[in-house]
Amino acid sequence: MSEAKTDSARKRKKRDHRIDALRGIALLMMLADHAPQDVLNRFTLRNFGFADAAEIFVLLAGYASWLAYGRLILRGPPTGGWLMGIERIVRRCWRLYLFQMVMLLVSVLTIRQWRHYSPVPVDFLEPELAHGHEWIWRVLSLQALPNNLNILPLYIVLLLGFPLLVFLWKISPWLLAAASFALWGLINSDPTLNLPNWLDPDGWYFNPFAWQLIFTLGMLAAIVAGKRDGNLPGPLWAKLIAGAYLLFGALECFPYESWNLPSLRPLADVPQADKSDLAIWRWVDAMAILLLVQSSLTATKLSETRIGQGLALLGRHSLEVFSFGTILDLFARLVMNSFGDGWVIQILVNVLGLAGVYGVAVWLDRHRRQAALMAGETRKEAREEEKKDRDAEIGDANP
Numbered sequence: 001m002s003e004a005k006t007d008s009a010r011k012r013k014k015r016d017h018r019i020d021a022l023r024g025i026a027l028l029m030m031l032a033d034h035a036p037q038d039v040l041n042r043f044t045l046r047n048f049g050f051a052d053a054a055e056i057f058v059l060l061a062g063y064a065s066w067l068a069y070g071r072l073i074l075r076g077p078p079t080g081g082w083l084m085g086i087e088r089i090v091r092r093c094w095r096l097y098l099f100q101m102v103m104l105l106v107s108v109l110t111i112r113q114w115r116h117y118s119p120v121p122v123d124f125l126e127p128e129l130a131h132g133h134e135w136i137w138r139v140l141s142l143q144a145l146p147n148n149l150n151i152l153p154l155y156i157v158l159l160l161g162f163p164l165l166v167f168l169w170k171i172s173p174w175l176l177a178a179a180s181f182a183l184w185g186l187i188n189s190d191p192t193l194n195l196p197n198w199l200d201p202d203g204w205y206f207n208p209f210a211w212q213l214i215f216t217l218g219m220l221a222a223i224v225a226g227k228r229d230g231n232l233p234g235p236l237w238a239k240l241i242a243g244a245y246l247l248f249g250a251l252e253c254f255p256y257e258s259w260n261l262p263s264l265r266p267l268a269d270v271p272q273a274d275k276s277d278l279a280i281w282r283w284v285d286a287m288a289i290l291l292l293v294q295s296s297l298t299a300t301k302l303s304e305t306r307i308g309q310g311l312a313l314l315g316r317h318s319l320e321v322f323s324f325g326t327i328l329d330l331f332a333r334l335v336m337n338s339f340g341d342g343w344v345i346q347i348l349v350n351v352l353g354l355a356g357v358y359g360v361a362v363w364l365d366r367h368r369r370q371a372a373l374m375a376g377e378t379r380k381e382a383r384e385e386e387k388k389d390r391d392a393e394i395g396d397a398n399p
Contacts, residue, residue, distance in 0.1 A: 029046075
């Protein structure tokens with residue numbers, strides 16, 4: 001019995017940090033990408049492939065949603081089930097919504113105040129948000145999604161649809177995959193099918209009817225990996241194909257002109273890789289990355305190093321890190337626009353940005369551990385009190 005308990009405890013302690021670390025990398029790339037003048041965004045994924053951090057973020061959101069809610073639904077009552085799963089999904093969506101509103105209000109009010117002291121380019125703030133109050137209801141109802149503040153609403157919609165994905169999967173995984181691909185194909189053939197956006201006549205920049213595909217693929221990947229101790233199947237031929245595709249994407253998408261280098265593109269014209277409707281080039285790129293990471297023992301070892309653990313720390317608190325990073329990006333853009341983007345500003349902005357998001361993650365992790373410790377002590381005290389009550393009852397019954 002003691003050996004079984006030891007083995008069980010060892011398994012509980014063993015945690016796969018690859019997904020968290022990969023999500024941490026995506027968050028850092030977003031931090032650089034959302035500040036166009038930041039020199040670091042020359043080295044992010046969007047310069048070395050068809051996909052960028054957004055595809056990785058949504059793919060891993062689907063993966064994590066299965067781990068957090070899919071397995072909970074399948075457990076059934078009393079420790080799980082549909083009602084408990086849906087309740088937690090709704091609570092998570094409400095939290096996402098609150099963070100979206102805080103980011104948006106801070107952004108609009110900051111830009112409105114900043115322009116009193118320094119000129120602000122029009123692309124920093126849509127004209128509809130620059131004046132009046134009509135925009136308040138629009139943003140509260142998610143009818144208005146500004147640039148750089150449109151990925152959390154996508155996540156909310158996808159997460160609200162997650163129970164339907166689980167329902168289809170329980171009928172047949174093939175049915176779920178076929179329905180997801182069919183909807184994605186329909187949107188790519190008719191991009192006008194989209195949710196309305198008051199700020200953009202074309203609708204949501206991240207069309208949720210198309211982006212549900214990569215979210216679903218992340219969910220299916222989590223199910224497959226769950227049957228193999230967290231590892232995706234990685235036969236040599238699959239890794240070679242994935243690696244070759246990523247190499248092709250890197251050669252095709254690298255900005256040679258920005259670096260004054262001769263072009264090495266295999267194709268004369270870059271294939272159409274529309275982001276709004278999730279072109280095939282993009283989700284295949286993201287899936288290739290996930291396959292290579294989640295089938296690699298080397299990736300497991302790297303995720304357990306000090307750097308890997310730092311990245312995983314960011315990934316475990318992705319919502320808070322992303323939201324705080326988005327606000328920092330806004331101030332970075334304003335500072336660079338007002339004072340230039342020389343090396344002193346570049347170093348200052350990036351050091352403060354990295355220190356800021358990492359500091360938030362460290363604080364949140366310590367707070368979570370303290371809360372867990374206090375909860376454990378409370379449960380221990382409750383058990384001790386319960387034991388004392390039982391002993392007292394036994395003593396009363398046996399004078």
